[in-house]
Each structure stands twice: as structure tokens, then as C-alpha cells.
Amino acid sequence: MPFRHAMILLMVLGISCSLAAIGSSLAVSRYEKSTNLNGIPLKFAATHFPPHNILTLMPNGNYTDIGSTPLYFAWLAEKLNFTISYDYLPNEITKSQYGNLGDIALVLKVVQDKKFDGSSRFIIASSERMKTTDFAIFMWAESLAMVVPLPGEEHRIFAFVHPFQSTVWLLIFIAGFTIVVFMTLFSAIDCNFFSSPETSVCITRKCTINGWFTYYLMYIINTMTNQGNAISLRRLSFRILVGVWVLVATVLVNSYSGTVISYLTIPNMKPPINTFEDLVASEDVELILLADTMTKKQIMEATRGAQKILGDDIRAHPDRILNSIEEATVRLKTERYAFGNSQSFSNSFIASQFQENGKCRFKTSDPYSMTMFYSMPLQKDSKYTPIFKYALMELWETGLPEYWVKNSMLRAPKCFEKTKLRRTAIPKPIGLDDLAGAFFVLGVGVGLAVFFFLVENMIRFISLAKSTATQKQ
Ligand SMILES: *[C@@H]1O[C@H](CO)[C@@H](O)[C@H](O)[C@H]1NC(C)=O
Numbered sequence: 001m002p003f004r005h006a007m008i009l010l011m012v013l014g015i016s017c018s019l020a021a022i023g024s025s026l027a028v029s030r031y032e033k034s035t036n037l038n039g040i041p042l043k044f045a046a047t048h049f050p051p052h053n054i055l056t057l058m059p060n061g062n063y064t065d066i067g068s069t070p071l072y073f074a075w076l077a078e079k080l081n082f083t084i085s086y087d088y089l090p091n092e093i094t095k096s097q098y099g100n101l102g103d104i105a106l107v108l109k110v111v112q113d114k115k116f117d118g119s120s121r122f123i124i125a126s127s128e129r130m131k132t133t134d135f136a137i138f139m140w141a142e143s144l145a146m147v148v149p150l151p152g153e154e155h156r157i158f159a160f161v162h163p164f165q166s167t168v169w170l171l172i173f174i175a176g177f178t179i180v181v182f183m184t185l186f187s188a189i190d191c192n193f194f195s196s197p198e199t200s201v202c203i204t205r206k207c208t209i210n211g212w213f214t215y216y217l218m219y220i221i222n223t224m225t226n227q228g229n230a231i232s233l234r235r236l237s238f239r240i241l242v243g244v245w246v247l248v249a250t251v252l253v254n255s256y257s258g259t260v261i262s263y264l265t266i267p268n269m270k271p272p273i274n275t276f277e278d279l280v281a282s283e284d285v286e287l288i289l290l291a292d293t294m295t296k297k298q299i300m301e302a303t304r305g306a307q308k309i310l311g312d313d314i315r316a317h318p319d320r321i322l323n324s325i326e327e328a329t330v331r332l333k334t335e336r337y338a339f340g341n342s343q344s345f346s347n348s349f350i351a352s353q354f355q356e357n358g359k360c361r362f363k364t365s366d367p368y369s370m371t372m373f374y375s376m377p378l379q380k381d382s383k384y385t386p387i388f389k390y391a392l393m394e395l396w397e398t399g400l401p402e403y404w405v406k407n408s409m410l411r412a413p414k415c416f417e418k419t420k421l422r423r424t425a426i427p428k429p430i431g432l433d434d435l436a437g438a439f440f441v442l443g444v445g446v447g448l449a450v451f452f453f454l455v456e457n458m459i460r461f462i463s464l465a466k467s468t469a470t471q472k473q
């Protein structure tokens with residue numbers, strides 16, 4: 001019984017599936033019939049805009065385009081039955097007719113003047129552009145971001161200072177100095193008032209303050225640098241002083257040596273540029289803009305904040321508004337500029353630089369815009385606009401465009417690893433809070449030592465007085 005049920009179910013499924021297939025094939029064939037362009041030739045303008053259009057000049061003077069957009073057009077040409085040819089702009093003819101226009105303005109102009117049927121450089125459809133140009137449905141959507149040089153390493157001459165905060169260093173200096181002063185004082189008092197070498201802590205033949213001071217200073221430095229040293233410890237006060245110091249030095253030395261290696265071996269990067277604010281703060285990286293872009297409009301029309309500062313900077317240096325992606329690429333390679341464009345452009349530039357040099361020299365900043373929609377420009381009121389619109393919608397549904405764009409990017413996974421981990425791997429410098437206990441112990445020890453020093457000397461003074469009194473008798 002269950003077997004028969006399953007068979008019936010399968011049959012029903014099969015029939016409905018084949019009905020659906022017939023239906024859809026009918027729909028497709030009707031659609032294809034109504035949109036057969038009968039092999040008409042269409043001419044499109046093309047410009048360099050990786051990863052969508054990757055133009056390379058061949059020795060024979062022609063260009064090749066290995067970006068993702070030619071794949072869209074190949075698909076469309078087959079679907080709609082037209083033949084396509086490209087002209088690569090700017091060329092001599094457009095230069096003589098339009099002068100030195102930016103790529104985007106030029107592409108829009110030649111389409112508007114009906115010299116081309118459309119553009120294979122997809123452009124963000126703004127309301128202003130739509131007045132003079134038709135746009136088929138958007139074929140690519142992403143937000144804008146900057147490509148910026150990777151931050152360099154910070155100088156590491158003083159890397160060995162980093163494990164402690166400056167307040168800790170100051171307190172260590174004060175503590176060491178205090179210990180030296182106390183040791184010198186104790187010795188001086190001892191040697192001057194009770195100058196028998198047997199009972200005193202005199203350590204040099206010449207009992208000069210200067211001699212003790214430098215001797216004890218060397219002792220302090222020796223314990224701090226883990227060299228070790230012996231010192232005569234005949235008196236309790238001295239033992240307390242030295243004992244406390246050695247205890248504190250152990251804490252200091254071990255906490256220092258525990259982190260100094262990471263400071264010396266892990267490169268400490270300057271902060272990366274992720275926002276316009278970071279860019280304003282960075283001294284050696286300047287913004288460049290592409291003419292006629294949304295980014296340029298955004299920066300140049302900003303009235304406050306970091307974007308206004310960048311806009312003023314560009315107004316002072318108009319040569320930083322560039323006409324083409326090629327010019328931007330040349331500037332970017334110097335590692336002195338940041339350039340805002342689509343994220344896919346940034347990533348593709350980073351990967352191409354990795355292929356060229358084997359080094360990851362750039363990164364993509366955080367996005368600074370909403371999602372932008374890139375559409376195919378066609379002549380105003382073109383009869384092809386609705387045809388391309390529907391065909392492109394179908395192409396979009398296949399999911400191929402995203403795959404094509406991804407595929408036309410060079411591979412450089414190394415450059416897109418998260419680098420944040422490396423920064424957090426460096427331990428934070430040790431602060432005063434962390435070592436307060438050690439310094440507290442030191443303070444108590446010094447106090448105790450002074451107390452015992454006074455007691456010892458009082459006892460000795462009394463016994464000395466007693467013995468002189470008995471001698472007199
Ligand atoms: C494309 O158009 C040409 C020219 O009209 C025609 O000969 C050809 O059969 C068409 N191809 C298809 C697949 O419709």
C-alpha cells in the first residue's frame with residue numbers, strides 16, 4: 001500500500017513539474033520572439049573601471065577587456081540577438097571633440113549626443129543624469145569606500161620603554177633614588193660616628209658620600225637589570241632596606257620582562273585610516289577624487305566636519321580631481337593618496353597591487369555611503385531601454401552577475417585577512433594601579449629600615465656611652 005501511494009505521489013509531482021516546465025518554456029519563447037533584435041549592430045562606449053571593465057592595451061593598438069561587464073553583454077547579445085562593438089574612451093576623436101572631459105562626463109556626453117547606443121561603464125543613476133540619459137535597471141549595487149595605503153610601522157627605537165606607563169617609570173626612578181639616598185645616609189652616619197670597620201657598613205676605604213652613592217647606585221641598577229650583586233649586610237636596618245628593595249625589584253623586573261618581548265617583536269602599526277576623520281588626522285595621506293562622481297559631489301558640497309576640511313583641501317589643490325581611473329591608479333601606487341570609489345574597485349586595486357609586488361600595501365576603509373546602484377546608460381528615450389531592462393532583470397535572477405564580478409577580481413586573500421587581532425595581541429602597558437602593591441611594600445620597608453636604624457644607633461650610642469663611662473671609672 002505505501003508503495004502505491006508513493007507511486008501516485010511521484011506521478012502527480014512529475015505531471016505538475018512537466019506542466020510548469022512547458023509553461024515556463026512557453027513564456028521564454030514568447031519573450032524571446034518579441035525581443036529578437038535580428039542581429040542589429042550596437043556600439044557601446046567602454047572605459048577602464050576594474051573589476052567591471054579591465055582594459056589592457058595590446059601591441060596591435062586594440063584593447064582587451066577582461067572585466068565582468070563584457071560577460072553581461074555577451075549574455076545579452078545572445079539572448080536578444082544583436083552584435084556588439086566597443087570603442088574605448090577617451091580616444092583621439094573624443095579628445096578633439098570634447099577636450100579633456102572626465103571619463104564619466106564623457107561617457108554620458110557621447111551617449112547623449114547619440115554617438116553610441118550606450119555605455120558599458122555602468123554609472124550611478126542620479127535624478128540629474130536621468131534627465132539626459134536613460135538607465136536600464138541597476139546591474140550592480142554596493143556602498144562606496146576608500147582605498148588607502150596600509151599604515152606604516154611606528155618607530156621602535158624606544159619600544160623597550162613601552163611595557164611600563166610613564167608614571168611607573170617615574171616612580172621607579174624616585175624609589176631607586178630614595179633607596180640610594182637612604183643607603184648612603186645610613187653608611188655615612190655609621191662610618192662618621194662609629195667608624196670601626198668591624199661594626200660599620202663602610203664598603204670603601206675612603207668613606208666619602210660620593211663613593212657610597214655611586215656604589216649603591218650601581219647596586220640598584222644591578223638588581224634592576226637582573227645582574228645580581230653582593231652587598232655587606234651587617235645591620236638589621238640595612239637588611240630590611242635591601243630586602244625590601246630586592247623584593248620590589250623582583251616584581252618590577254618580572255613584570256617588565258614578561259611583556260618587553262612582545263613590544264620588541266610585534267610590529268606596532270600606526271592607526272589605519274577608516275573614515276574621513278582618520279584621513280584628516282593622517283599627515284602623509286591626501287584625498288584624490290574622480291571627476292563627476294557622487295563622492296566628489298559629497299566632499300565638495302560638504303558644509304562642516306571632516307568632509308568640509310577635505311573639500312577645502314581639494315579646492316586648494318584642484319589637481320587632485322582626476323579624470324580617469326587610470327590617473328587615480330597612478331597616484332594611488334605612490335602610497336600617498338586615499339581614493340573613494342566602489343568597494344569592489346578598492347578590493348580589486350588591492351589585489352592587483354599584490355599580484356604586482358607580492359605585498360599587501362593597501363586596504364579598504366569602512367564604507368562611507370549607502371548602497372549605490374550602478375546602471376547601464378542608454379540614449380534618452382531609446383527603444384532599447386525597456387528591452388534591456390527586462391533582459392537584465394532576467395540576468396539578475398540567474399545570480400550570474402555577482403559570480404562574474406567576484407571572478408574578475410584577482411586573488412589576494414592574504415590582503416583581506418583581519419589584521420585587528422595583531423593589534424590586540426600587544427599587552428597594554430603596565431600602569432601604576434597594577435604595581436601599587438609593590439611600591440607600598442617599598443614604602444613600608446623604607447620606614448621600617450629607618451626605624452630600626454634609629455633604634456640600632458640609639459642602642460649603640462647608649463652602650464658606647466656606658467663603656468666610655470666605665471673606662472673613665
Ligand atoms: C538573429 O538575427 C539574424 C538576423 O535577422 C537571424 O538570421 C537569426 O536567425 C537570428 N537568430 C536567432 C537565434 O533568432
Ligand SMILES: *[C@@H]1O[C@H](CO)[C@@H](O)[C@H](O)[C@H]1NC(C)=O
Nearest residue numbers: 058059060061062063085086
Ligand atoms: C582592432 O579592432 C578593430 C575594430 O574592432 C578591428 O577591425 C581590427 O581587426 C583589430 N585589429 C587587430 C589586430 O585585431
